[in-house]
Amino acid sequence: MPCLHDRYEEGGTTKSEYFWQDLSVAQAIYAANPIKHVDIGSRIDGFVAHIASFRNCEVFDIRPVSTIIPGVVFCQADLMASEPLPMAEDGGYCDSLSCLHAIEHFGLGRYGDKLDPKGYQQGIGNMALLLRPGGTFYLSTPIGHERVEFNANWVFEPLTIVRCAEGFGLALTKLIVITPLYGAQESAIDVDTLANLATVRYQLGLFIFTKEAKLHPARET
Numbered sequence: 100m101p102c103l104h105d106r107y108e109e110g111g112t113t114k115s116e117y118f119w120q121d122l123s124v125a126q127a128i129y130a131a132n133p134i135k136h137v138d139i140g141s142r143i144d145g146f147v148a149h150i151a152s153f154r155n156c157e158v159f160d161i162r163p164v165s166t167i168i169p170g171v172v173f174c175q176a177d178l179m180a181s182e183p184l185p186m187a188e189d190g191g192y193c194d195s196l197s198c199l200h201a202i203e204h205f206g207l208g209r210y211g212d213k214l215d216p217k218g219y220q221q222g223i224g225n226m227a228l229l230l231r232p233g234g235t236f237y238l239s240t241p242i243g244h245e246r247v248e249f250n251a252n253w254v255f256e257p258l259t260i261v262r263c264a265e266g267f268g269l270a271l272t273k274l275i276v277i278t279p280l281y282g283a284q285e286s287a288i289d290v291d292t293l294a295n296l297a298t299v300r301y302q303l304g305l306f307i308f309t310k311e312a313k314l315h316p317a318r319e320t
Contacts, residue, residue: 113282114279114282115279116200116277116278116279116303117142117145117146117200119277119282119283119303120146120199120200120239120277120283120303120305121142121145121146121149121199122149122283123275123277123283123305124146124197124199124237124239124305125146125149125150127235127237127307128150128154128195128197128237129153129154131195131235132154133193133194133195133234133235134193134194134195135157135192135193135194135195136150136154136155136156136157136193136195136196136197137156137157137158137159137192137193137195137196137197137229138150138156138157138158138159138196138197138198138199139158139159139160139178139196139197139198139201139222139226140159140160140161140178140198140199140201140202140204141158141197141198141199141200141201142199142200143158143164143168143171146197146199147168147171150170151168151169151170151171152170154170155170155171155172156170156171156172157171157172157173157174157193158171158172158173158174159174159175159176159178160173160175160176161175161176161177161178161210161211161212162175162210162211163175177212178205178221178222178225178226179205179206179212179213179215179218179221179222179225180225184225184228184229185229186228186229190231190232191228191229191230191231191232191234191310192229192230192231193229193230193231193234194230194231194233194234194235195234195235196226196229196230196234196235196236196237197236197237197238198222198226198236198237198238198239199237199238199239199305200239200240200303202219202222202223202238202240202253203219203240203241203252203253203254203255204251204252204253205218205219205221205222206218206219206221206222207247207249207250207251207252207253208250209250209251209252216247219253219255219263220263223238223260223263223264223267223269224266224267226238227264227267227268227269227310228267230269230310231310232310232311232312233309233310233312234309234310235307235308235309235310236264236269236306236307236308236309236310237305237306237307238260238264238305238306238307238308239277239303239304239305239306240253240255240260240303240304240306241253241254241255241301241302241303241304242254242255242256242257242260242276242296242297242299242301242302242303242304243256243296243297243298243299243300243301243302244256244297244298244299244300245259245297254300254301255304256293256294256296256297257274257293257294257296257297257304257306258290258293258294258297260304260306261288261293261306264306264308268310268311269308269309269310269311270308270309270310270311271288271306271307271308272307272308272309273285273288273306273307274286274287274288274293274304274305274306274307275304275305275307276296276302276303276304276305277302277303277304277305278302278303283305
């Protein structure tokens with residue numbers, strides 16, 4: 100097993116978008132110290148492990164997890180389904196929610212989910228229901244020229260995600276753009292900047308939303 104090149108490499112992998120998103124969101128959750136944090140479909144051996152090192156969390160995923168992980172309560176669930184979601188008596192279930200590098204897979208069948216070209220919309224809608232008013236939602240997904248790379252993932256125009264989230268009472272408060280060259284950098288969130296981000300072929304967008312106390316009247320039903 101000849102290992103001939105390690106001496107010429109850096110002492111760890113710090114250029115990966117997973118490294119930056121996991122670190123950024125874990126630090127934000129540590130600082131916020133929410134009452135209940137729930138994760139949807141993020142990497143168990145990455146972000147979830149970060150969170151479980153300093154607090155308890157719940158994880159929902161369409162696929163099973165058989166390992167008992169200290170600090171993690173697992174629930175197998177399809178967030179595209181219309182089945183009842185856990186809910187507190189006063190509405191919502193958690194005050195902090197994450198879905199990192201997962202929403203782009205909803206509806207493409209890669210992980211055993213049903214085929215649904217609008218599956219990401221159903222997923223974001225159900226996640227919004229889980230979140231209490233005033234709660235924080237961390238959502239990361241590939242952004243750029245919008246397309247489906249079947250059956251791998253979507254790449255979304257940022258405005259697609261923002262407008263979908265707004266329809267479920269989620270207001271964008273921060274956007275972090277992650278690239279191998281520059282790491283994690285906060286972006287402006289005006290319409291022109293979001294539109295310009297759609298001209299790049301691929302970057303990772305980390306959207307941070309807040310659940311509004313009440314839907315805007317134009318969106319009430």
